[in-house]
Amino acid sequence: MKRIEIFIENIILASRWLLVVFYLGLAVALAIYAFSFAGKLIDFVAKVTVLDETDTILKMLGLIDAALVAGLVVMVIISGYENFVSRFDEAEEVHWLGTIDAGSLKIKVASTIVAISSIHLLQVFLNLTQFSTEQLTWFTVIHLAFVFSALFLAYIDKLMVKEKIGKKADEPSL
Numbered sequence: 001m002k003r004i005e006i007f008i009e010n011i012i013l014a015s016r017w018l019l020v021v022f023y024l025g026l027a028v029a030l031a032i033y034a035f036s037f038a039g040k041l042i043d044f045v046a047k048v049t050v051l052d053e054t055d056t057i058l059k060m061l062g063l064i065d066a067a068l069v070a071g072l073v074v075m076v077i078i079s080g081y082e083n084f085v086s087r088f089d090e091a092e093e094v095h096w097l098g099t100i101d102a103g104s105l106k107i108k109v110a111s112t113i114v115a116i117s118s119i120h121l122l123q124v125f126l127n128l129t130q131f132s133t134e135q136l137t138w139f140t141v142i143h144l145a146f147v148f149s150a151l152f153l154a155y156i157d158k159l160m161v162k163e164k165i166g167k168k169a170d171e172p173s174l
Helices: 002-047 053-084 102-126 133-170
Strands: none
Touching: 002 133, 053 102, 102 133
């Protein structure tokens, strides 16, 4: 019976390597998104002399938005692989590798989503004439939902850290 249990446990542990397909897929998607970003940048450079200030700001906000999304994808790929599949062999060379656990990843993802939503909302407010009052209200409500979610996740993470510190303090010292 013990052999069967060990066999099942080995299969379950090995299944984490299936996640590599997802992380490689995200890397491919990131490369495709980089081409999209390059297209936006080329379009911006080609039109920079004819754009007014508002349109210039909107184009730059679009580029910032793309950079935030790309950073989010990289964060998910690296920390997901590091947390769920395997440690990187070259972790000493990149000081921040391995410092993002699953809890802090959630906070960083939520914060990045709030930042992306903020940029989108700013883009909307710079184009007020293109949106109805109802649309503006919904954009704002959705953004506030993202903000609330990020704050709630941060609060939960803070409670978890306090609990971990409390448990360590209760442990007898050796």
